[in-house]
Amino acid sequence: MRRILTSIVALAALAVPATVAAADGEGEWVKATSLIEEPRYPPDFPHFNYVNPDAPKGGTARLSGASPTFDSLNPILSRGIPADGLGLIYESLMIRALDELDISGQYPQIAEAMRVPDDISSVTYRLHPDAKWHDGEPITPEDVVWSYEKLIELNPSQGFYYQHVTGAEITGEREVTFTFDETGNRELPQIVGEILILPKHWWEGTDANGKQRDIASGGLEPPLGSGPYKVAAVSPGRSITYERVPDFWGADLNINIGQNNFDTIRYEYYRDLNVEFEAFKADAFDFWQENEAKRWATGYDIPAVTQGRIKKELVELEQVSGVMVGFVPNLRRPVFQDPKVRQALNYAFDFEELNRTLFFGQYERINSFFFGIPIGWQGLPEGKELEILETVRDQVPPEVFTTEYTNPVGGDRTKSRENLRKAVELFQEAGYTLEGNRMIDPSGNPVSFEILLNGATLEKVALPFQQALKRIGIDASIRSVDSTQFVTRVRSRDFDMIYTGWGQSNSPGNEQLDFWSSDAADRDSSRNYAGIKDPAVDALIKRIIFAKDREEQIAAIRALDRVLMWNHFIIPSYTILPERIAYWNRFGHPEDYGRFVIGFPTIWWWDAEKAAEVGGRQ
Numbered sequence: 001m002r003r004i005l006t007s008i009v010a011l012a013a014l015a016v017p018a019t020v021a022a023a024d025g026e027g028e029w030v031k032a033t034s035l036i037e038e039p040r041y042p043p044d045f046p047h048f049n050y051v052n053p054d055a056p057k058g059g060t061a062r063l064s065g066a067s068p069t070f071d072s073l074n075p076i077l078s079r080g081i082p083a084d085g086l087g088l089i090y091e092s093l094m095i096r097a098l099d100e101l102d103i104s105g106q107y108p109q110i111a112e113a114m115r116v117p118d119d120i121s122s123v124t125y126r127l128h129p130d131a132k133w134h135d136g137e138p139i140t141p142e143d144v145v146w147s148y149e150k151l152i153e154l155n156p157s158q159g160f161y162y163q164h165v166t167g168a169e170i171t172g173e174r175e176v177t178f179t180f181d182e183t184g185n186r187e188l189p190q191i192v193g194e195i196l197i198l199p200k201h202w203w204e205g206t207d208a209n210g211k212q213r214d215i216a217s218g219g220l221e222p223p224l225g226s227g228p229y230k231v232a233a234v235s236p237g238r239s240i241t242y243e244r245v246p247d248f249w250g251a252d253l254n255i256n257i258g259q260n261n262f263d264t265i266r267y268e269y270y271r272d273l274n275v276e277f278e279a280f281k282a283d284a285f286d287f288w289q290e291n292e293a294k295r296w297a298t299g300y301d302i303p304a305v306t307q308g309r310i311k312k313e314l315v316e317l318e319q320v321s322g323v324m325v326g327f328v329p330n331l332r333r334p335v336f337q338d339p340k341v342r343q344a345l346n347y348a349f350d351f352e353e354l355n356r357t358l359f360f361g362q363y364e365r366i367n368s369f370f371f372g373i374p375i376g377w378q379g380l381p382e383g384k385e386l387e388i389l390e391t392v393r394d395q396v397p398p399e400v401f402t403t404e405y406t407n408p409v410g411g412d413r414t415k416s417r418e419n420l421r422k423a424v425e426l427f428q429e430a431g432y433t434l435e436g437n438r439m440i441d442p443s444g445n446p447v448s449f450e451i452l453l454n455g456a457t458l459e460k461v462a463l464p465f466q467q468a469l470k471r472i473g474i475d476a477s478i479r480s481v482d483s484t485q486f487v488t489r490v491r492s493r494d495f496d497m498i499y500t501g502w503g504q505s506n507s508p509g510n511e512q513l514d515f516w517s518s519d520a521a522d523r524d525s526s527r528n529y530a531g532i533k534d535p536a537v538d539a540l541i542k543r544i545i546f547a548k549d550r551e552e553q554i555a556a557i558r559a560l561d562r563v564l565m566w567n568h569f570i571i572p573s574y575t576i577l578p579e580r581i582a583y584w585n586r587f588g589h590p591e592d593y594g595r596f597v598i599g600f601p602t603i604w605w606w607d608a609e610k611a612a613e614v615g616g617r618q
Contacts, residue, residue: 045254048257048259050592050599051257060263088242111128141170148168161514261604266285293360347420348474518534518535543556
């Protein structure tokens with residue numbers, strides 16, 4: 001996987017005000033929100049616990065891009081590939097603390113405080129009086145309203161995500177109120193606080209050549225921001241450099257103490273992953289997050305590692321996010337509409353053989369859409385979860401109530417033959433016939449489909465799958481394309497099967513609509529890649545969003561997870577929960593950096609003494 005989940009997706013969370021609402025029902029001003037418990041940090045906390053408040057400022061951090069290239073500095077459009085690091089120049093109304101287990105603790109950034117009425121029909125934010133853009137202009141409620149309106153106008157996926165926000169209006173000198181078309185959705189106030197705020201006056205102005213700017217276009221003109229960094233240099237498609245803003249308005253806010261320590265942050269882009277790794281070893285950039293088992297096991301036998309100039313670490317974080325990745329069939333194609341066919345495809349995927357021959361035994365097979373966190377399905381349904389599932393009993397597979405989900409187990413010739421035999425049986429139960437060496441569908445046509453990959457890295461995983469499918473008469477072709485073409489085809493649903501995934505937080509909410517709902521299935525650019533249209537799934541998503549308390553929320557999450565798994569909407573693959581990282585040993589980091597988050601480069605800093613010992617670029 002090429003960092004498949006680093007940006008897939010932002011982790012969504014539910015939230016309610018952290019203090020008791022006022023007697024008039026309008027709510028009182030608060031400076032923190034959380035879902036599960038009271039926020040970890042009091043209103044006047046000095047800094048987050050996971051930073052070093054005395055971290056020195058200076059130096060340069062060099063990273064590689066998450067994609068092979070970029071073509072836009074506009075962070076809100078649904079098309080194009082935005083440059084990495086744009087979050088360094090922009091801010092939102094609220095920001096998350098990274099050491100709260102559900103990552104749902106939020107604290108003011110551009111906002112100074114927020115207020116939510118008892119029925120959660122709206123949220124009001126009061127802006128910080130000192131918040132300003134890099135040109136010195138104040139950040140205004142008008143900027144907030146304009147940013148929200150442009151986001152939902154120009155990005156259909158975000159428009160869907162915020163579909164229950166009916167509008168934003170200025171309700172005071174420094175106040176903005178977002179209203180909702182439903183009550184009781186505890187997530188809405190928080191996800192509104194995550195919207196990036198853009199400068200209306202800059203986007204509606206003209207560039208250095210007098211040309212009118214257009215927020216609906218991409219472009220590579222360095223944009224105006226309000227955050228700790230600004231764009232210093234752009235080499236289109238190849239690199240982007242950010243420099244720290246010396247008079248950043250929020251430098252002394254408690255949320256920023258000990259962070260944003262580098263004078264310069266630069267991203268370099270590489271079209272080939274192997275070339276990229278060689279560039280890292282040659283000291284062309286500083287930090288590498290490993291995504292290949294073989295390379296982790298065999299690729300670091302170099303002097304820089306043995307001498308300690310490159311640090312190689314396996315970091316076991318406390319899991320705050322879950323993961324599901326695998327081969328996703330497009331249910332919009334007739335061949336994948338029968339769940340027995342999808343289940344049969346899973347019998348053809350031999351994870352254990354891959355883990356033995358390719359992965360050095362490093363990976364685990366995924367069996368939950370919330371793999372790695374404790375809110376996924378467990379055992380057989382009981383209690384509140386069973387009560388919720390009973391409401392959709394006639395719409396879900398019967399195994400949901402009677403059987404714990406398990407993936408087929410391979411790993412040797414005998415098990416492989418048994419699994420392929422079971423796959424053929426499932427196809428036959430779905431009305432297919434095996435004629436000679438070809439699987440024939442009920443209409444008399446040979447079964448064939450294309451597996452679309454984002455680059456060639458995963459071909460070694462897809463090829464054994466392809467060969468197994470061939471043994472049961474299925475012609476599966478593999479096509480590897482560059483990231484731009486992959487994204488374009490996925491957004492337009494121009495694929496039969498892809499390899500992709502989703503990240504999940506400990507507090508799922510509105511994003512589940514974008515992942516699995518019937519409404520999202522027909523919408524280009526949604527993350528309902530499979531095209532799931534299932535009334536039971538829709539009902540369970542609503543139970544998650546409108547859960548009255550944490551107990552009911554977890555019960556609904558487990559019910560949804562169980563139903564998704566037993567519908568075989570994905571051929572699950574594998575993951576490794578610890579993070580595998582390597583970096584040139586020129587940096588300092590907080591002692592607690594590896595507990596919840598690695599945080600490079602945000603909470604790391606340049607260490608001049610270490611850099612002198614390592615030598616090299618600076």
